[in-house]
Amino acid sequence: MLEHTSKQFDLELESLRTRVLQMGGLVEQQFRLAMEGLYSGDIAQLDRVITGDARVNELEVELDEACTQVIAKRQPTAIDLRMITTVIKAIGDLERIGDKAQKISKLGVRLYNQHASFAPDVELRHTADLALAMLRASLDAFARLDATAAAEVVHKDDQVDTEHTAIVRQLITFMMEDPRTISRSLDIMAIAKAVERVGDHAKNIAEYVIYMVKGRNVRHASPEELDREVNDH
Amino acid sequence: MLEHTSKQFDLELESLRTRVLQMGGLVEQQFRLAMEGLYSGDIAQLDRVITGDARVNELEVELDEACTQVIAKRQPTAIDLRMITTVIKAIGDLERIGDKAQKISKLGVRLYNQHASFAPDVELRHTADLALAMLRASLDAFARLDATAAAEVVHKDDQVDTEHTAIVRQLITFMMEDPRTISRSLDIMAIAKAVERVGDHAKNIAEYVIYMVKGRNVRHASPEELDREVNDH
Numbered sequence: 001m002l003e004h005t006s007k008q009f010d011l012e013l014e015s016l017r018t019r020v021l022q023m024g025g026l027v028e029q030q031f032r033l034a035m036e037g038l039y040s041g042d043i044a045q046l047d048r049v050i051t052g053d054a055r056v057n058e059l060e061v062e063l064d065e066a067c068t069q070v071i072a073k074r075q076p077t078a079i080d081l082r083m084i085t086t087v088i089k090a091i092g093d094l095e096r097i098g099d100k101a102q103k104i105s106k107l108g109v110r111l112y113n114q115h116a117s118f119a120p121d122v123e124l125r126h127t128a129d130l131a132l133a134m135l136r137a138s139l140d141a142f143a144r145l146d147a148t149a150a151a152e153v154v155h156k157d158d159q160v161d162t163e164h165t166a167i168v169r170q171l172i173t174f175m176m177e178d179p180r181t182i183s184r185s186l187d188i189m190a191i192a193k194a195v196e197r198v199g200d201h202a203k204n205i206a207e208y209v210i211y212m213v214k215g216r217n218v219r220h221a222s223p224e225e226l227d228r229e230v231n232d233h
Numbered sequence: 234m235l236e237h238t239s240k241q242f243d244l245e246l247e248s249l250r251t252r253v254l255q256m257g258g259l260v261e262q263q264f265r266l267a268m269e270g271l272y273s274g275d276i277a278q279l280d281r282v283i284t285g286d287a288r289v290n291e292l293e294v295e296l297d298e299a300c301t302q303v304i305a306k307r308q309p310t311a312i313d314l315r316m317i318t319t320v321i322k323a324i325g326d327l328e329r330i331g332d333k334a335q336k337i338s339k340l341g342v343r344l345y346n347q348h349a350s351f352a353p354d355v356e357l358r359h360t361a362d363l364a365l366a367m368l369r370a371s372l373d374a375f376a377r378l379d380a381t382a383a384a385e386v387v388h389k390d391d392q393v394d395t396e397h398t399a400i401v402r403q404l405i406t407f408m409m410e411d412p413r414t415i416s417r418s419l420d421i422m423a424i425a426k427a428v429e430r431v432g433d434h435a436k437n438i439a440e441y442v443i444y445m446v447k448g449r450n451v452r453h454a455s456p457e458e459l460d461r462e463v464n465d466h
Contacts, residue, residue: 057453064450068318075308085301088318089325172415179412182405217297220290 009074013083016066017143020087020094023059024139027094028132030056030101031198035128038108038120038191046105056098060091079212086212090142093201097135100194100201107187107194120188122170127163128195130156134202141206147213151230153206155223160199167192242307246316249299250376253320253327256292257372260327261365263289263334264431268361271341271353271424279338289331293324312445319445323375326434330368333427333434340420340427353421355403360396361428363389367435374439380446384463386439388456393432400425 030049037045067088070076076084111118134153141150171185171192210218210230218226263282270278300321303309309317344351367386374383404418404425443451443463451459 054453061450061452068314071304071318072310072314077305081301081305085304085321088321092322092325168419172419175408175415176412179409182408182415186401186405217294219294220287 009070009076009080012070012074013076013080016063016070016084016087019059019063019066020090021139021143023056023063023091023094024135024142026052026059027056027097027101028135028139030098031104031128031132031135034101034104034108035125035195038104039125041112041118043109043112046108049105050102050109053098053102056095060095063091064088079215082212082215086142086208089208090205093204097198097201100198103194104191107191111184111187115184120191121174122167122188122192124167124188124192124195127160127167127192128198130160130163131195131198131202134160134199134206138202138205138209141209142212145209145213147210147230150206150209150213151226154203154210154218154226157199157203160196164192164196242303242309242313245303245307246309246313249296249303249317249320252292252296252299253323254372254376256289256296256324256327257368257375259285259292260289260330260334261368261372263331264337264361264365264368267334267337267341268358268428271337272358274345274351276342276345279341282338283335283342286331286335289328293328296324297321312448315445315448319375319441322441323438326437330431330434333431336427337424340424344417344420348417353424354407355400355421355425357400357421357425357428360393360400360425361431363393363396364428364431364435367393367432367439371435371438371442374442375445378442378446380443380463383439383442383446384459387436387443387451387459390432390436393429397425397429 030052033045034049036042037049067084071081071084074080111120134156137149137156138153140146141153168189171189175182175185207219210216210226214229214232216229218229221229263285266278267282269275270282300317304314304317307313344353367389370382370389371386373379374386401422404422408415408418440450440452443449443459447462447465449462451462454462
């Protein structure tokens with residue numbers, strides 16, 4: 001009986017894990033499609049991302065409920081409990097990445113509607129690829145309980161921030177040179193900010209993974225403290 | 234024995250609640266001092282907010298640990314469990330409000346250092362007061378398990394958003410009229426955004442409170458659905 005219960009419990013935990021990864025996959029896709037649509041000018045695609053966000057929101061609510069139910073029924077402790085509290089937090093960040101994809105798409109639609117011959121005048125794709133890679137790596141680290149891989153994600157966020165700062169500088173220069181571009185440059189700046197925030201949320205997820213595996217909270221640790229924590233077996 | 238355990242458990246829950254309110258009080262104060270310092274030009278005060286954020290971060294980590302321990306030890310169910318998962322999420326939002334206070338202070342210090350005679354040329358105090366009132370009301374609703382009061386907080390966020398949009402428009406006008414103000418207007422825009430985000434986080438906390446009291450997640454509900462949910466006894 002006990003064994004049966006424990007097996008059932010394992011299945012439930014496994015199911016939570018799988019569903020987080022599915023939600024992560026959907027959010028990844030939303031963000032990718034938003035950036036693609038922004039550069040290709042495919043308004044129909046941007047519209048699909050905008051309406052698709054409702055599914056991301058549903059998944060968050062469903063998974064949140066599922067976590068509470070598993071805690072109530074199974075009374076998990078130690079790593080199992082940390083896994084579930086990690087899921088509770090990670091889905092909040094995934095949902096917010098979904099919001100960013102939606103926001104990018106809405107701004108994209110607006111820009112194309114306002115400027116017949118719109119083309120983004122700064123290169124955001126590299127930063128977006130970095131942020132997307134961070135998101136993918138944080139989900140992988142979650143799936144494989146890999147604190148070292150998670151720590152790499154945390155470190156990578158500096159790169160995204162540096163690129164974001166450079167993009168903002170570039171946009172300021174455009175605005176100063178031609179004040180007629182101010183309104184549109186601000187929209188592009190908001191898109192750049194959304195991309196940067198995707199990196200932040202991926203970093204958050206990676207930090208939860210480290211907490212899950214190591215049992216230590218590294219949210220406000222310095223880079224050196226973080227590495228020490230992860231390499232301490 | 235059972236009664237003793239249950240009494241102990243009640244004390245532990247009470248202690249979690251109290252500590253969240255203390256953390257909330259500190260965060261409230263950080264935000265208030267940041268806005269005050271921004272308008273009075275009191276750099277020492279802004280510096281205190283910047284360094285004070287470390288304490289907010291510590292409280293988040295401590296409370297997060299405490300929640301996990303109570304779940305592991307007490308195996309709470311129903312409303313007790315929802316209270317604890319609410320705490321886990323709310324402290325994340327409180328910590329982020331702390332970050333916003335720190336950010337406002339850093340931008341304030343920068344603006345005063347760059348412009349000898351700096352004075353904010355848009356009025357952010359009213360929006361900040363609204364956001365602060367939302368934060369206070371969401372913490373009150375949490376303390377009193379008051380879903381109706383929490384729903385009011387959720388509705389108030391629209392006001393903050395509307396004021397924020399008006400401020401952004403005003404800043405765009407300044408920038409267009411005098412491109413030399415672009416860099417500084419962008420800093421003020423970032424402060425306005427931080428204020429607006431405080432409202433968002435207060436709204437998040439209010440939504441968790443509704444979930445805690447009603448057992449139903451209203452995160453993505455329409456205003457009408459939300460009122461129906463809260464008034465349904």
